[in-house]
Amino acid sequence: MNVLVDMNLSPDWVPVLQRHGWSAVHWSTIGDPRATDRTIMDWAAANGYIVFTHDLDFGALLALTRATGPSVLQIRVDDVLPDYLEGVVIAALKQHDADLASGALVAVDESKSRVRVLPI
Structure with missing residues (x-):
């Protein structure tokens, strides 16, 4: 699976x-840091990536x-650094690998994850 880390997350995730x-x-290494969410989504879809983000706008964009596609893994916690959240994110990616491969919005917090199959 190819993962595009959004600007609102640290490059330390890579x-x-x-x-x-x-x-x-990380988006900062391949695109304009001021790019719109739509631009990021289009790039991810065209290049076979899922979007890993803390931005709720990606889910709204998928719904609207x-x-x-592309699939989105959205983390819904305050502390988004890998030191705190690595285990949760890795577990979610492994658990929802098939959903993300076929098209899904996966929202994750410290205690649970929720999957919505695309389109939503």
Whole structure:
């Protein structure tokens, strides 16, 4: 699975994801840091990436457009640093691998995750 880390998350997520076997890039290394969410979504869809974000707008964008992709992994916690959240994120990626591969919005917090199959 290819993971695009959104601007609102630390680039420190990239080596964490890579260490667990995923291909990962931070948006700041491939695109304009001021790019719109739509631009980021379009790039992810065109290049076979899921979007990993803390931004609720990505879920809203999926709902408004009834898009079938790209998949979005959305974390819904205050502390979004890998030191705190690595285990939760890695577990969610493993648990929902098939859903993310086929098109889903996965919302994750410290205690649970929720999957909505696309389109929503």
